[in-house]
Amino acid sequence: MLYYISMTALNSEDSPVYIKLRGTISAAILRGQFRAGDQLPSVRALAAEHGANPLTVAKAYQSFQDDGYVEVRRGVGMFVLAGAAEKLRAAERAHFLETSWPRIAAHIDLLGRGPVEERRIAGDCAPLPPPSFLGPGLRRGSS
Secondary structure, rough: OHHHHHHHHHHOOOOOOOOOOOHHHHHHHHHHHOOOOOOOHHHHHHHHHHHHOOOHHHHHHHHHHHHOEEEEEOOOEEEEEOOOOHHHHHHHHHHHHHHHHHHHHHHHHHHHOOHHHHHOOOOOOOOOHHHHHHOOOOOOOOO
């Protein structure tokens, strides 16, 4: 599920703690702090570092395992699988383009056209969301 994966969603203050922890771990993998074959911090260590319940950390780790980003080696720990960073990057990119970019593009459209509009015309950017996205009274062309 993209909500699960997305760091954008994870950064929301309304998100559950395990989702925020997942975002922290995702960002570390994407930055190269954890590479394929690297061991992630233990559940207890990560819980202590973030002031979280170990069961919450275990839930975040389980979601990574379910999505195929890490593997558990019994009695040893969690290890990042080969290709995890690429898969996470692709998922985050897709989520950004599907959910965040349309809102950003709509805001830019409200502020006036510029380089983003030129890129959109060239086909490099997603189209603006439909006018209904802007909500009542905020339709394009309305005052």
